[in-house]
Amino acid sequence: MPKNLSQIAKQKKIKYFLISFVDLFGVLRSKLVPAQAIAEMQKNGAGFAGFATWLDMTPADSDMFAIPDPDSLIQLPWNKEIGWLASDLYMDGKPVEASPRVMLKNQIQKLKAKKLQMKSGVECEYFLISEDGLSIADPRDIQSKPCYDQSALMRRYDLIKEICDSMIELGWKPYQNDHEDANGQFEMNWDYSDSLVTADRHVFFKFMVKNLAEKHGLPVCLKILMLLPYPTIETSLIFSLITFITSLGLSFVSIIMWSEYLISFIFLKYFDIFFLKSCSERLFKQIEYLKLFLFSFV
Secondary structure, eight states, X not given: OOOOHHHHHHHHTOOEEEEXXXXXXXXXXXXXXXGGGHHHHHHHOEEEOGGGGTSSOOTTSOOEEEEEOXXXXXXXXXXXXXXXEEEEEEETTEEOTTOHHHHHHHXXXXXXXXXXXXXXXXEEEEEEBOTTSSSBXXXXXXXXXXTTOHHHHHTTHHHHHHHHHHHHHHTOOEEEEEEOSSTTEEEEEEOOEEHHHHHHHHHHXXXXXXXXXXXXXXXXXXXXXXXXXXXXXXXXXXEEEEEEEETTEEEEEEEXXXXXXXXXHHHIIIIIIIIIOOOOHHHHHGGGGGGGOSOOOO
């Protein structure tokens, strides 16, 4: 039996739900739904116009509906009145194949048919920047090799502690935080899990870091690939270690994780081609969208 979100709202005193999905640029899209309406949303979904959210659609397409996954529910540690939910997109009663989360779930099912299970873990890096976005937030963070700089790290203790405490409360098992290889850059690590769980947590992590940083008066920038936010410093990458569990033991593949569910794109490119060999023409077409993921702001 699926979890009853209406009952959970009463038990946890949740007043609103964010029903969310990620578009093809890694942007989190949501609707804020009062708890009194969540039963209907859990059954039929929250409506969205796909063409307005960087999905491969036009105004002529039907509305799509985001069906929340109750297993993904996260009660915001900094605002207990709100519950966040990842969702799967449907249009005309069918899954939206261009949705990154749907793509990832399709790959998981293909693995399951081959008696494989994929687990993944991420190490997320971000910059704390000035309000106008033209420089990093800490003018004293100027070492030529700032990696693991304790002083720069501890000047941001209040924010990093609140983010890490939130992950502890959520049961993510964070295990280390550090100043990274660029001025103004920080990294936070938590335990690996099933690939879908890790992807959902990664999406929420970006949302959480942005909200808590803004609470502390510190805007956040997350950069993907090798485009530099500032010409004199390093960039941020999001790495993912993927583990395939088989009946014969463990096999490891290490890749760069471009953006939360977009592990599915890489999965399509490197695994469907070489050993799954069952990628549909429409899903294979989505690999081309990788070329568009040059950077992403949180």
